[in-house]
Structure formats: C-alpha cells, structure tokens
Amino acid sequence: MSGxxxxxxxxxxxxxxxxxxxxxxxLTLWEQATGPQLAGTxxxxxxxxxxxxxxxxxxxxxxxDEWLAQYTAQCMVWVPAQxxxxxxxxxxxxYLDDRRRMGDRIAxxxxxxxxxxxxxxxxxxxxxxxxQWVDVQADCIVARANLVIWEHRKGQxxxxxxxxxxxxxxxxxxxMLIANKIxxxxxxxxxxxxxxxxx
Amino acid sequence: MxxxxxxxxxxxxxxxxxxxxxxxxxxxxxxxxxxxxxFTDPAIFEREMSQVxxxxxxxxxxxxxxxxxxxFKCITVGRRPVIVARDANGEIRALMNRCxxxxxxxxLQQQGNAKRFQCAYHGxxxxxxxxxxxxxxxxxxxxxxxxxxHNLGRFPRIxxxxxxxxxxxxxxxxxxLEWLGPARALMDWSLTAFTTPGARxxxxxxxxxxxxxxxxxxxxxxxxxxxxxxxxxAQMTAERHGAGKALDxxxxxxxxxxxxxxxxxxxxxxxxxxxxxxWERARPVPGREVYSEALQTGFGAExxxxxxxxxxxxxxxxxxxxxMIISGAGSYNVYEPVAVDKTIVHSYSxxxxxxxVEVNALKSRFLEDFAGFGYRDDNEIFERIQHSLxxxxxxxWVDFSKGLGTDRxxxxxxxxxxxxxxxxxxxxxxxxxxxxxxxxDVHPCVLT
Numbered sequence: 001m002s003g004x005x006x007x008x009x010x011x012x013x014x015x016x017x018x019x020x021x022x023x024x025x026x027l028t029l030w031e032q033a034t035g036p037q038l039a040g041t042x043x044x045x046x047x048x049x050x051x052x053x054x055x056x057x058x059x060x061x062x063x064x065d066e067w068l069a070q071y072t073a074q075c076m077v078w079v080p081a082q083x084x085x086x087x088x089x090x091x092x093x094x095y096l097d098d099r100r101r102m103g104d105r106i107a108x109x110x111x112x113x114x115x116x117x118x119x120x121x122x123x124x125x126x127x128x129x130x131x132q133w134v135d136v137q138a139d140c141i142v143a144r145a146n147l148v149i150w151e152h153r154k155g156q157x158x159x160x161x162x163x164x165x166x167x168x169x170x171x172x173x174x175x176m177l178i179a180n181k182i183x184x185x186x187x188x189x190x191x192x193x194x195x196x197x198x199x
Numbered sequence: 200m201x202x203x204x205x206x207x208x209x210x211x212x213x214x215x216x217x218x219x220x221x222x223x224x225x226x227x228x229x230x231x232x233x234x235x236x237x238f239t240d241p242a243i244f245e246r247e248m249s250q251v252x253x254x255x256x257x258x259x260x261x262x263x264x265x266x267x268x269x270x271f272k273c274i275t276v277g278r279r280p281v282i283v284a285r286d287a288n289g290e291i292r293a294l295m296n297r298c299x300x301x302x303x304x305x306x307l308q309q310q311g312n313a314k315r316f317q318c319a320y321h322g323x324x325x326x327x328x329x330x331x332x333x334x335x336x337x338x339x340x341x342x343x344x345x346x347x348x349h350n351l352g353r354f355p356r357i358x359x360x361x362x363x364x365x366x367x368x369x370x371x372x373x374x375x376l377e378w379l380g381p382a383r384a385l386m387d388w389s390l391t392a393f394t395t396p397g398a399r400x401x402x403x404x405x406x407x408x409x410x411x412x413x414x415x416x417x418x419x420x421x422x423x424x425x426x427x428x429x430x431x432x433a434q435m436t437a438e439r440h441g442a443g444k445a446l447d448x449x450x451x452x453x454x455x456x457x458x459x460x461x462x463x464x465x466x467x468x469x470x471x472x473x474x475x476x477x478w479e480r481a482r483p484v485p486g487r488e489v490y491s492e493a494l495q496t497g498f499g500a501e502x503x504x505x506x507x508x509x510x511x512x513x514x515x516x517x518x519x520x521x522x523m524i525i526s527g528a529g530s531y532n533v534y535e536p537v538a539v540d541k542t543i544v545h546s547y548s549x550x551x552x553x554x555x556v557e558v559n560a561l562k563s564r565f566l567e568d569f570a571g572f573g574y575r576d577d578n579e580i581f582e583r584i585q586h587s588l589x590x591x592x593x594x595x596w597v598d599f600s601k602g603l604g605t606d607r608x609x610x611x612x613x614x615x616x617x618x619x620x621x622x623x624x625x626x627x628x629x630x631x632x633x634x635x636x637x638x639x640d641v642h643p644c645v646l647t
Binding site: 018 | 401402403404405406407408428430431432434435436438439440482483484485486487488489490543544545546548550556559560562563564566567570571572575576578579580582
C-alpha cells in the first residue's frame with residue numbers, strides 16, 4: 001500500500017443530512033444565481049474572494065484534507081448535467097456529493113489504483129467575474145464566478161469552462177466555509193471528456 | 200480447437216483491399232484472436248456504419264421519451280442524424296434528419312413537440328410523418344418534379360418491445376423478437392422498472408472517449424476486468440464502508456454468476472445470484488439515511504425494502520448488439536460511434552413519477568455512483584488500448600480466448616452459450632456476429 005493510501009480517511013463522514021430541504025436549496029441557488037431577479041450584487045470582497053481562491057488553490061495542489069476543511073460538516077457539491085435548473089432528486093447529474101461521497105472521492109484519488117488519474121492531472125483553476133450578494137431569506141452570502149479549469153494530462157492540455165455558485169456561511173470559530181457549491185460546465189448536457197480529478 | 204501459433208510466426212494478414220464482403224474472415228479467428236485493425240482501420244469502421252449499424256436492428260429510444268402525440272427526439276444511428284417522431288396518431292417513425300432538397304439538417308432541437316419541420320435553407324417543410332408538405336416558390340418546379348419522391352428518408356423497419364424502440368435500415372432484417380431470441384427473457388426482467396404508469400426514461404449524463412465503440416461493448420460483457428480496472432473503487436469501498444459492498448462479488452472467479460451468449464451478438468452477465476439485495480450491497484449514496492428512514496416510516500419495512508432495492512442499479516448487464524447495455528432494472532446506456540477512435544455513451548435512467556420522491560432521489564444518486572467512480576477507469580483503459588493498437592502494427596492480435604479449451608463453457612438446448620463469469624465467452628460470440636454482419640452485402644436503405 002502506498003504512503004498516500006495509508007493516510008486514507010479513517011472515520012467516514014456522516015451523510016445523514018441530505019433531505020428535501022437541502023435539495024430544494026440547491027435548486028434555489030442555481031435559479032437565483034442565473035435568474036433575472038438577481039440584484040444587489042457587488043464584486044466578491046476580500047474574505048469571500050479569498051475563500052474561492054483558496055479552495056481553487058487547494059484543489060489545484062491536490063491538498064484534499066485542507067480542501068475538505070473549507071467546507072461545512074453538512075456540505076453538498078453538485079455538478080449537474082442538465083442545461084437549466086432542475087430538481088436534483090429527479091435528475092442524474094455528473095455528480096452530487098455529500099461530505100461522505102467527497103471523502104470517497106478523496107480516498108479513490110489516494111488509493112494508488114485510480115488508473116484515470118495515473119498519472120494525475122495537473123490543473124489550474126481560473127476564477128473571474130466573481131460577484132457576491134446577500135441572500136436575506138437564507139441569511140448567508142452567495143457568490144458566483146466564471147470558472148475555467150485547465151487540465152494537463154498525458155501530453156494533452158484542455159479547458160473545462162463554466163461557472164460556479166457557492167453558498168458561504170461563517171463557522172462558529174469565525175472562518176468562512178462553503179455550505180453548498182454548484183459547478184455548471186458549458187458542455188454539461190453534451191458528452192463529457194474523461195475527467196477523473198475532483199471538480 | 201485451432202492450434203494457437205507462436206505470436207511472432209503468425210502470417211501477416213493481407214491488407215483490406217476493398218472493404219467488401221469476404222475481406223474480414225481472417226480478422227476474427229476461432230481461437231479467440233481478433234485483429235487490431237478491427238479497432239483501428241477507418242475502412243472497417245465505414246463498413247460497420249453500413250453493415251452493422253445499417254444492417255441489423257439498432258436501439259433508438261424508449262417510447263416514454265416521446266410520450267405525447269407530435270413529440271420527437273433527435274438521435275444518431277451509426278453517425279446518421281435521425282429524428283424519431285411520434286405522429287398525431289401515436290405512430291413512431293425514424294426520419295433521416297436531412298432535407299431532400301440540398302441536404303441541410305432540418306431539425307436542430309434535441310427534443311420537443313412539432314407537427315412539422317421546416318428546412319432553414321429554402322423553406323421546404325415536412326410533416327412529422329416525413330411527408331413533404333410544401334415546396335416554396337413551387338412554380339419553379341416543372342411537371343417532372345415528383346413531390347412524393349422528396350419525402351424525408353424513413354427507416355424501413357421500426358419495431359418495439361416493452362417500449363424499447365428499435366429501427367433498421369435493412370428492410371429484410373428478421374422480426375425484432377426473433378432477433379432478440381433468448382436475450383428477451385432478461386430484457387423482460389428489466390421491464391420490471393416500467394410496471395407503473397408513471398415510469399419514464401430521462402437522459403442522465405453523456406461521455407466521450409477516444410477509442411473504438413466495440414471496446415465499450417466488449418467491456419460491458421467482461422467481468423474479468425472488474426477487480427483490476429476498478430481496484431480503486433474496491434479499495435476505497437472496503438476501507439471506508441466495509442466488506443460486502445459494491446464490487447466485492449467479483450473478487451473471486453468462483454461464483455454462481457454466469458456470462459451468457461444469446462446469438463445475434465447479444466450477451467449478458469447475470470449478477471443476480473450474487474446480489475440478494477442491491478440496496479444492502481450499494482455503497483452509501485447521499486440521502487441514504489434520511490430517505491430510507493422516510494420510506495420505512497411511510498410504507499412499512501417490506502414495501503420500503505422493495506423500493507430501496509429499486510434504487511440500486513445492480514443485477515444484469517444485458518448487451519444488445521450493437522449499441523445498448525441494459526444495466527439492471529431502470530437504467531441503460533447507448534453507445535454512439537463517432538469515428539474509428541471516438542465513441543459517445545449516453546446514460547439513461549427511469550424516473551418513476553408515481554413512486555415516492557425518495558425512491559427517485561436515491562436512484563439519481565446511485566446512478567452517479569458507478570458512472571462517476573467506475574466509468575472513468577474504464578474509459579482510461581479503452582484509450583490506452585486504442586493508443587497501442589493504432590501505433591504498434593507489429594503486434595497484431597487482441598486475445599479473447601479466456602474460457603476456450605476449458606470445461607467452463609456449455610451450450611444449452613436453446614443455443615445459449617453459458618460460461619464462467621470472468622470468461623470471454625460473450626465477447627467471442629459478439630465477434631462471430633460482427634463477422635457475419637460484415638461479410639454480408641446488405642444495402643441499407645430508406646423509404647421516401
């Protein structure tokens with residue numbers, strides 16, 4: 001077993017929070033971030049922008065423990081395959097992870113046997129047009145940003161363009177954490193290339 | 200059984216001369232060897248588009264994807280753009296998406312509802328039965344112009360079974376049920392996913408990889424690869440979720456599971472003997488705790504267990520040649536060849552409008568599970584194979600001989616060949632059918 005595999009997560013995260021309310025929230029976030037009612041946005045400020053940039057950097061450097069620490073204990077990440085906002089309960093996407101399945105993904109990366117990441121992809125995430133707003137009803141900050149993931153693997157470089165929507169909450173310790181994240185690739189409803197790195 | 204000659208002394212096969220019948224027999228050998236050019240030669244790929252995708256039945260769509268009068272969906276059949284349209288009376292036709300005037304694609308929308316399709320180039324319009332309704336500036340056409348000869352090209356044969364709609368460009372193709380043969384029993388089992396009126400098929404996600412379409416078809420009937428290709432999943436699952444989950448039943452070659460070859464290229468892996476409860480075996484998906492509890496509270500233990508087992512996609516791999524795998528009850532994939540080294544796979548799921556939403560939510564998450572974790576490694580392997588086969592002409596053969604010359608293979612009274620689950624029995628059968636199709640000289644055609 002490789003050294004990386006030895007560090008695999010020992011305690012499995014709880015997934016006992018994914019319910020209708022959380023699914024409805026994901027749908028609302030996607031609609032809100034792309035709909036005509038969105039108003040009062042400002043350029044993402046220092047603290048929110050820093051969270052977005054830090055998350056991107058940790059993924060690019062494949063520092064998965066540190067990456068997972070940017071999320072709340074009851075977080076969700078959704079990468080839909082549908083062109084327009086849809087009830088995630090009725091739609092199979094590219095993936096929709098709770099914290100437990102994020103942990104599964106990390107363990108796969110560290111298993112030493114994920115052939116599609118042998119060798120691993122080198123990635124650089126470009127975040128631009130970052131805006132944020134206060135979701136008064138949900139009492140949180142939401143940010144959206146355009147996103148291009150550049151990926152290099154086995155001599156080929158390609159781009160994964162899209163945008164992301166991130167719901168931010170403040171932990172009791174005072175740091176900003178991601179509660180929900182949606183990544184929409186431009187080609188989400190078209191055939192996807194063989195990404196295997198964590199989006 | 201044919202002697203297997205030492206690799207280096209095998210004669211080099213003659214190059215494919217004209218891509219006509221009689222040129223393929225040396226590429227598929229009775230000892231389980233298939234020539235690399237079957238996966239890499241563009242001339243062979245062209246012939247497949249004509250003799251395989253144009254010569255036999257091809258899966259088009261499930262009828263619930265176009266449930267209402269005048270619904271349509273655009274698909275691809277052996278690269279040909281096709282509109283599958285239901286007319287006002289409910290009849291389903293497959294129409295070539297090509298204007299009979301100058302060849303423009305007439306419908307760009309992927310899916311929708313329309314009584315007619317108007318060409319964007321010169322405005323000719325066609326009904327959803329394919330009939331040419333109107334020619335613009337018609338006075339420019341003389342008396343010799345035959346309007347009826349300008350209907351959209353129509354597939355000469357459409358037949359369906361349990362809502363699965365198949366089409367063929369070969370007017371002489373055998374009846375669908377005859378072609379399905381003994382594969383029908385497993386297909387009928389998969390129809391248990393459609394037993395309520397609210398069941399409908401929806402597209403999940405699609406993927407594309409840089410390899411020949413047959414590598415996917417082979418792989419779906421190959422359980423030899425599971426513990427190795429999918430080792431990352433097996434290891435992660437064992438570490439995090441304990442033994443007895445997910446792919447654990449493929450760790451040994453000694454199992455009650457079998458591979459079967461049904462004829463006409465159809466093969467299956469029957470995992471059901473090793474999966475008493477798909478739900479118990481499933482890796483935990485998002486919502487597992489909340490939704491299983493809700494189902495138990497709402498419907499009682501027995502009905503809840505029935506619902507939960509419906510959410511986990513495990514049971515069978517039924518591969519209907521050439522372009523479909525039904526994977527358990529309630530989901531299937533369709534292969535779409537794009538080029539000799541490029542393939543698209545579309546995944547579909549059955550949503551149950553009249554089942555509790557918990558069932559659909561768990562099912563949606565379960566379908567993302569193997570698609571996200573497993574397909575990636577499969578695709579990587581396909582691309583590695585394609586790269587080697589295309590770049591090393593000195594190494595000619597691909598070996599599908601596992602199971603041959605052993606006592607693990609038997610032929611039943613119904614002609615079904617049954618083998619040990621990790622043997623390449625089904626794949627060999629599929630290549631025999633491939634050869635049969637490629638050696639024929641079918642002339643695929645359309646009705647106007």
